[in-house]
Amino acid sequence: MDSTEQPHPTQGSPSRIVAVLNRHAPFLGPELVVLAAILLGLALPQKLTIGPTWLLPAVEGVLLLGLAIATPHPKVRHSPLRRRFAIALIGLVSAVNAVSLGLLSHYLLHGGKESGRPLIFSGVALWGTNVLLFALWYFELDRGGPIARTLGDERAPDFMFVQMADAARFSPPDWKPKLVDYLYTSFTNATAFSPTDTMPLTSAAKWLMASQALISLTTVVLIVARAVNILA
Numbered sequence: 001m002d003s004t005e006q007p008h009p010t011q012g013s014p015s016r017i018v019a020v021l022n023r024h025a026p027f028l029g030p031e032l033v034v035l036a037a038i039l040l041g042l043a044l045p046q047k048l049t050i051g052p053t054w055l056l057p058a059v060e061g062v063l064l065l066g067l068a069i070a071t072p073h074p075k076v077r078h079s080p081l082r083r084r085f086a087i088a089l090i091g092l093v094s095a096v097n098a099v100s101l102g103l104l105s106h107y108l109l110h111g112g113k114e115s116g117r118p119l120i121f122s123g124v125a126l127w128g129t130n131v132l133l134f135a136l137w138y139f140e141l142d143r144g145g146p147i148a149r150t151l152g153d154e155r156a157p158d159f160m161f162v163q164m165a166d167a168a169r170f171s172p173p174d175w176k177p178k179l180v181d182y183l184y185t186s187f188t189n190a191t192a193f194s195p196t197d198t199m200p201l202t203s204a205a206k207w208l209m210a211s212q213a214l215i216s217l218t219t220v221v222l223i224v225a226r227a228v229n230i231l232a
Helices: 014-042 055-070 080-110 113-144 146-150 178-192 203-231
Strands: none
Touching: 014 080, 014 113, 014 146, 055 080, 055 146, 080 113, 080 146, 080 203, 113 146, 113 178, 113 203, 178 203
């Protein structure tokens, strides 16, 4: 073996493992979120899906697997093409979820009591899926996306986080929002039906947050109304 191919003395050490995870974290986290959304889709009954229950999640899973395999490659990791592919995948999962929400609304309004409880549980699953998907939309939108933020080539922020309002008090000088910040923003927007501590700054961010609040409010109202109907 050539000397240039000898393993580094610290290869496999905890610090090296942490460094590898940190390098891939901007991409691994979102891929896990997409996987969670796909798995929630598998829990839906046949009547809320297009075709067999497994078909669309299987297609989405194959696309996600291809993205995960290609991501570690240096030429792919920071490629604009990778971001477009990731956005297309999120858009596909969002479209499938939107169709399921439409079908759920129909059955909640016109279905009988015998199928009410499974539909309510499906509504909860779809609500959770929307929280995950909108978190990814925020993650991909803000400052030009994760690649731009990682490389320090970001544009003006789309969201105003608390840490940005008073960086000297609430965050280190080089603080940047992570995936968990967007997940929290998505969750609070879906539960409060409006922004809480994170404010949208651009038109795109405002439209996204307004759309999520409307979808969440509609889903919750339908679920509550159906639950009251069943209990009555």
